[in-house]
Amino acid sequence: MSSSSAPADGIFSKLVFHLLEFQIGGIVSSTYAYRFRGSRGGLAADLTAESGAPADGDAHLQIERNVCLTLPPGVNWRDAAWLSFGLAVHAPELVSRHPEGLCVRVTSLVFPHAYFRSEVAALVMDGWLRQEFDLPDRELSVAFDAAGDTYRFQWGEHKEPFSDDLVH
Numbered sequence: 781m782s783s784s785s786a787p788a789d790g791i792f793s794k795l796v797f798h799l800l801e802f803q804i805g806g807i808v809s810s811t812y813a814y815r816f817r818g819s820r821g822g823l824a825a826d827l828t829a830e831s832g833a834p835a836d837g838d839a840h841l842q843i844e845r846n847v848c849l850t851l852p853p854g855v856n857w858r859d860a861a862w863l864s865f866g867l868a869v870h871a872p873e874l875v876s877r878h879p880e881g882l883c884v885r886v887t888s889l890v891f892p893h894a895y896f897r898s899e900v901a902a903l904v905m906d907g908w909l910r911q912e913f914d915l916p917d918r919e920l921s922v923a924f925d926a927a928g929d930t931y932r933f934q935w936g937e938h939k940e941p942f943s944d945d946l947v948h
Contacts, residue, residue, distance in 0.1 A: 809887060812908035814900060818924040823931065825891040825904040831912065834883040844871035846881035852888055858898035859889060865941050866905025869918045877913070884909075899933045902941070 811828040834840065840848035841864055849867050851860055867884055874882050889901065899922070906920045919936030935941050 810908070810912065811888075812904060812911055814904040814907050816900075816903075816922050819926070820924060820929075822895055823897060823900045823903075823922060824895040825889060825900045827886060827901075827904040827908045828888040828890075829884055829886045829908055831882055831884050834881045838883060838885075840883060843867050845875055846878070847871045847874050848881075848883045850883060850885045852886060855886075855889060856898070859901045861942070862898050862901035863889070863905050866902035866920070867909065869902075869906060869920065869936070869938060870909045870913075870915050873915060874909075874913065897931065899931075902935075903933075 809828055809830040811826055813826045814824065816823040834846070834848055838848070838850055840850045841860070842848050843864060847867065849864055851863065855863075863886060884905075889904070891900065903920055903922065906918065909915055910917065918938075919934065921934045923932050923934070924930075925932045
């Protein structure tokens, strides 16, 4: 994946867009590209996934009641945790919309190492879910703090992403 140059004026912008949708054997997979561009480069990740009813034999992470997540082989544990968080933020609404159960099957998470932090996995999952299910914005975001020379992630109403009160 190639990187893009930052805007000359140094204003941060987030560009998210739908890349591709394809069908394999009746299952529709789609790819969501997350991009955050700022004065020092940016962050990027592409998530390809599909969703459907949980299948017998699925090796999955239980997110909430009947919402689960499957991951491709080789996913780093930090990335898996942040992907899970991105799904957990939307799990209550997904449970109400899919009482029969829903499994999000991630088939790939691709990112340039120079433009990635594990927290971006939550942002790309959030974007993919909002795109696929027309879910509301939960205010997950990032900004670059020039004074601290670091990225600052915001998790909406979830001040502590891995606290026990996230999933009921």
